Amino acid sequence: MTEFLDEARAILGEAHVLTTDLAAYVTDWRGKFTGQPLAVLRPADTAQVAATVRLCAAHGVPIVPQGGNTGMCGGATPDGSGAQVVLSLSRLNRVRSIDPLNNTLTVEAGCVLQAIQALAAEHDRLFPLSLGAEGSCQIGGNIATNAGGVQVLRYGNTRDLVLGLEVVLADGQVLNLLRALRKDNTGYDLKHLFIGSEGTLGIITAAVLKLFPAPHAQAVAFAAFKTPQQALQLLGLMRGQLGDRFTAFELMSQASVAMVRRYFPATPALFGTPHAWHVLMQASDASGQQALDAAFQAALEVALEQGIIDDVVVATSEAQAHELWAVRENISEAQQHDGSNIKHDIAVPVSGVPAFIDEVLPLLQAAYEGVRPIVYGHLGDGNLHFNVSRPAGWTTPGWQLETDRVNAIVLDVVARYQGSFSAEHGLGQLKNHEMLLYKAPLEVDVMRRVKQALDPQGLINPRKLLPD
Amino acid sequence: MTEFLDEARAILGEAHVLTTDLAAYVTDWRGKFTGQPLAVLRPADTAQVAATVRLCAAHGVPIVPQGGNTGMCGGATPDGSGAQVVLSLSRLNRVRSIDPLNNTLTVEAGCVLQAIQALAAEHDRLFPLSLGAEGSCQIGGNIATNAGGVQVLRYGNTRDLVLGLEVVLADGQVLNLLRALRKDNTGYDLKHLFIGSEGTLGIITAAVLKLFPAPHAQAVAFAAFKTPQQALQLLGLMRGQLGDRFTAFELMSQASVAMVRRYFPATPALFGTPHAWHVLMQASDASGQQALDAAFQAALEVALEQGIIDDVVVATSEAQAHELWAVRENISEAQQHDGSNIKHDIAVPVSGVPAFIDEVLPLLQAAYEGVRPIVYGHLGDGNLHFNVSRPAGWTTPGWQLETDRVNAIVLDVVARYQGSFSAEHGLGQLKNHEMLLYKAPLEVDVMRRVKQALDPQGLINPRKLLPD
Structure with a gap:
């Protein structure tokens, strides 16, 4: 491989063929995977990427492309063979x-x-x-x-x-x-x-x-419900009233909001009494703040009158809008502090979300007494982050050993709803094997044919997305 | 082929294997292509489609799928070999x-x-x-x-x-x-x-x-300009003011509008004096007719004040909105009555449309004195129907013989603007050869690899889209 590295240095320059101090490139953001590459290559432009790829093809060296290394599924992390190169695209930033x-x-x-x-x-x-x-x-x-x-x-x-x-x-x-x-x-x-x-x-x-x-008018509110079914009704009402101006609809369970308040104590208590479910919603328009506010308020009043929402807080300033958004945005970090959990990123048809939740929660409780599901996500897209936090009494390593069983409980229900086992995070090396469990063999076969047509040597990010 | 037809009858029933009275299936809507199939097969459901395709694969019979047979490029018309079958999907209508x-x-x-x-x-x-x-x-x-x-x-x-x-x-x-x-x-x-x-x-x-x-509020207007550049400025202004509520923006040259008035004499004269260019525009919203009207009017007033539009008619009733839309919608039929023309369906970046028009019109006039370009289309998408009508003194057959030369004049300019030689009509058998002229060989090669991966026998709509 000395010859390969010498040729890479000739293409990229000494400084951009890294073989030491690789820590930033070899572990994924969640810290689930660590690999050991032959080298990290940092081309400056498209021509250098092309020359590097030709060099790898000639030497049979597998390539793992990497951007900001923020993926959730280890798709940009090399394996431990020492044979792969990481191809960092960071310098192509014009x-x-x-x-x-x-x-x-x-x-x-x-x-x-x-x-x-x-x-x-x-x-x-x-x-x-x-x-x-x-x-x-x-x-x-x-x-x-x-x-x-x-x-x-x-x-x-x-x-x-x-x-x-x-x-x-x-x-x-x-x-x-x-x-x-x-x-x-x-x-x-x-x-x-x-x-x-x-x-x-x-x-x-x-x-x-x-x-x-650019949206120059925005309206933000935080609403409370007893059930996800009510949230779904509200979604229909708001889209019917506001059309395309309705731009965000994020669901959060009570446990999600309580967890944020635990780790971000400055988070305000939005309602006098706790509610089982919440949504953060937003409407936007190119212009016309007053007209947007009026339409947004009118729609919320209809929802209150019809009993679709139990309580609601409408942001009256940009600062308050940020404060409401922060509740949603801080869930992920609060979850990190809260310790071990088994994450899912699933989607079902939007109309099926309430029934899906009703079906899967009792199955988890039956399997693990005291389990704490943290359920939140993009209800407007039918996409839930369904994280199953370790029950009291379980150790972190012990709980992680339950991953396959917890996955099976959640994802089998997802499959019955003709849902997705990875709605927005992709597969990488974390979820690629689920393809064999939850996809029809014909669909996997067609993917393999496409892969073969585009990468017959199998050198581009091998075994990511499609397992062997 | 008797055996093939017998097996097809066994799958589909006698009534749905047609070998006579095929006129409705063998000529495209524009009447440019007529083929001669072995038979027309009319499966009732997906299982019958699958069985029919398996039968064709076993016998090596090429298949031409066909829907409503309204395509513009002969993509659903069989060739003249008598060896292909037309597979009509019309009965799958549940x-x-x-x-x-x-x-x-x-x-x-x-x-x-x-x-x-x-x-x-x-x-x-x-x-x-x-x-x-x-x-x-x-x-x-x-x-x-x-x-x-x-x-x-x-x-x-x-x-x-x-x-x-x-x-x-x-x-x-x-x-x-x-x-x-x-x-x-x-x-x-x-x-x-x-x-x-x-x-x-x-x-x-x-x-x-x-x-x-569903949009329950709509606003429609017809505006007049001296130049397409003004129309482009208006597009920016309207989208900036109305955001996603702005839903249609159709450009028409004076010749297009005059042609409609000639063949649809009930078409009203919208303006006292003729203008070189027009747009029909529409805004829609889920609800709130008054708010939409107010925002639409306000935006148009800004456009008038800034001299972006020279004149404008706003529909004051649904009937008038239909009347304005009819001007746009009748261009295609008027064009049929108007006789021979060489059609293009091109796209360039939206920002490039005025310069594109300024560049191509003089080239056509220089090549054909008195040529009548009928220019209209979806300016909001950068998509123009650029039809070049026969100048006085040319016969229809004579003008059609100029197709390649006229195409080259228009499409070479499109290529310089990194545009599309078929924006919305596809390629079929009418424009598939242009792929070899205007696409990089690598892109065509990747398409061939994909075709090979999915249809290795080459039996599904052969030679459509990708030429041999």
Whole structure:
């Protein structure tokens, strides 16, 4: 491999072929996987990515592409063989162009999401992808994993925000699909193959992103319910009244909110008495704050009159809107403090969420007395983060050993609802084997045929997404 | 082939294996192509489609799938060899389920678009796909060609309206991707491969469609300009003011409007003096007619004050809104009466439309004195129908012989703008060869690899979309 590394240094320069101090590249964000690569390669541009991939293909060296390394499923973490290279896209961080009249932005894969949001805002536009890791995740990784987040209800997943791609294929050829068009029916839409493929079909080096009119009016409220069924009714009512101006609808169980208040003591008590379920909701509009407020208030009054909501707090200032959003946003960190839990990121049809919850909670209680499910997520998309926290009396290692059994309880119900066992986090190396449990063999077979057609040597992120 | 036909009759019944009276199936809607099939096969359900495809695979019989036969590019028309079968999906016309709370509708491929729109409306929902052929086109064909239409600005193309698919593969296996989920990151998104593939990768038999809140408030106006640049400025202004409530923005040249008035004499003269360019625009909202009218009017007043529009008519009744829409909708039929023209369906970045028009019109005038370009289309999507009508003194056959030269003039400019030579109509057998002229060889090669992976025998709609 000395020859390989020498050739890599000739392409990238000494400083960008790392073989020591690799800690930042070899462990995933959740700390579940640690690998041992042959080297970390840091190309500067698309041409260097292409040359690096050609070199790897010639030497039979497997490549693990990596962006901000914020993935939830170990998709960007190398294995322990010492044979793989990590290909970091971080240095490809140029903005190639912005076209506000076309509502598009062309960026390289290593651009950090928050910087893209900020650039759009400078041009009075919105790039709507928004998620917890936005300060460090990179757009190439967002696209490769088809990231979700809190604005999918209105704007869709990352897939829906991409008009064009530049991709380095497994043989090092550069596939230029960087079109900035709203309509183009000239053959198979290849970009959708690469979006969400977790770097297993090619390496995304640049993208054309869709921008939207910036919202200058916003309304935020926090509502309380006895049941998720009420929350679902409210969703229908608000969408019916506000249409596309209704942009976020996040469900939180009482345990989720209580956990946030435990670890973030400054969190205000929003209601005098506890309620079993809550939603944080938001409406946005390009302009017209007064009209939006009036429509939002009117819809909430209908919901109160009809008994759909038991209580509600409407933000009266931007500061209070932030405070309400913080309850939702702090769940993930509170969960880290709260100790061992078995996480799920599932989706079912939106209409099935209440029945799904009613069905799965008693099964968990029956299997594990005192278990603490932390249920929250994007009800507007039917997507729940369904984290099962260790009951009192269990040790952390002991509880982690229950992972397969807890997964089976939750995911078998998901399957009965024709749901998804990974709604927005992807598969990586954490959930790829679930594909064999929950997908029809024919679907897996077609995926393998596509993989074979695009990466016949099997060198691009091997065994991620598709297990052997 | 007697044995093949006998087996087909055993699967489908005598009445649904047609070998005579095939006129309705063998010529495309525009009358440009006429084929001669071995037979027309009319399966009743997915199982019969699968059995038919298995039979064809066993006998090596090529299959041309067909829906409402309203395509613009001959994609559903068989060749003249007498060896292909037309597989009509018309009898697969059941609604499998509707779930208004999940905003989804599951239908079979043969359902007519207008019936789907009506069913959604019955449940106070919108299925936003809308196009000229909606009274007879079928949803399977809409999906297979990724149809566009007049509401793409807000709702996207057909691709964006599909959550799940059922597809019969080339070997007759049924791939069930009928998921009704807003988020699902469990492997490659195979449905996007089939959407827009024009029946060349598999046969779509059913789909889960996205529904939206029904718009109960609408505002419509017709504005006049000196230049397309002004129209583009107006688009930016209206989207900035109205955000997602701005739902349609259709450009029409003076020649397009004059042509409609010539063949539809009841069309009102909207303005006292002629203007070079017009747009028809629409805003919609779930509710709140007064608020929408106020915001729409306010935005138009800003546009008048800033000199962005030279004149404007706002519809004051639903009847007048229909009258304004009729001007746009009648262009296509007026064009039929007006005689020979060479059609293009192109897209460029929205911001590039004015410069594109300024560049291509003089080239056409220089090549053909007195040529009459009929320019209209979906400016909000950068998509123009750019039809080049025969100059005085040319015969229809003579003008049609100029097709390649006219295409080269228009499409070479499109290519310089990194545009699309077929924005919403697809390729079929009319435009498939342009792929070799205007696509990079690598992109075509990747498409061929995908085709090979899904249809190794090459029996599903051969030579459509991808030329030999």
